[in-house]
Amino acid sequence: MSVVSAEAIRRVAVVGAGTMGHGIAQVAALAGCQVRLFDAVPHSAAAALPKIRASLEAAVARGKVSAEAMGTALANLSTANTLEEAAGAADLIIEAIPEKMEWKQELFARLGEICPREALLASNTSSLSLTKIAARAVAPERVVGLHFFNPPPVMKLLEVVRAEQTSEAALQTALGFAARLGKEPIVVKDSPGFATSRLGVVLGLEAMRMLQEGVAAAADIDKAMELGYGHPMGPLRVSDLVGLDVRLAIAQTLASELSDTRFSPPEILREKVREGKLGKKSGEGFYRWGS
Secondary structure (H helix, E strand, O other): OOOOOOOHOOEEEEEEOOOOHHHHHHHHHHHOEEEEEEOOOOOOHHHHHHHHHHHHHHHHHHHOHHHHHHHHHHHHHHOOOHHHHHHHHHHHHHHHEOOOOHHHHHHHHHHHHHOOOOEEEEEEOOOOHHHHHHHOOOOOHHHHEEOOOOOOOOOOOEEEEEEOOOOOOHHHHHHHHHOOOOOEEEEEEEEOOOOOOHHHHHHHHHHHHHOOOOOOOHHHHHHHHHHHOOOOHHHHHHHHHHHHHHHHHHHHHHHHHOOHHOOOOHHHHHHHOOOOOOOHHEOOOOOOOOO
């Protein structure tokens, strides 16, 4: 089965309007695509539009985006009330729903019935098996991973994941589209945690264990990696930005699939998630965050 070329992608559907979803929608709209944003939770997609506008206004204020480009991007954005409305005529569908395998599998099965036969189907999953997700699609060879990083409009890296079923044509379309977005892609095969989540999570979990053991304060642990190893941001602050609930879910997945104690979540992480201290999005994690 053929798949759309990167140059021919004009209409993009983003499914999931959370932090990652609306950030991805913004990036695609800035690249000149007509973007339809959909979320199964009522009003979530509409609520994301003011956030995208605020993000673009901040980028204009910093001189990163021109006022003209902002206007064009906002004109390219719209919301959809149903999955069919969002994906029915899309050249590319990017899934950014929560990290639950059964939800993603159900979505990709439905997309096969809805979207055009040549559309590229992409998942933003950061740790789940893309091969298992693709197995439920009507044409699994056109499924690829497009793992963006938070915040998508700022982070240059795009992890392109190849499932066992992904065709060479789908992979090349994904790489070409990454270039259109101005991203720097890396290609990884489908494996637990891919490259970035696996490396990032193991570093973050060890930093949490050090904090739990009283080795050093959170700010000092982070400063050690920032000044000692040149990391732009320490592992605990990164964890707060990602979301501690997200970090916990990924760690549990990796611990199970790799049978490796390195990924066993420390109690300090479990405790913070139980208390609702999820990082920046809740106002407190390993740090306190302002509004």
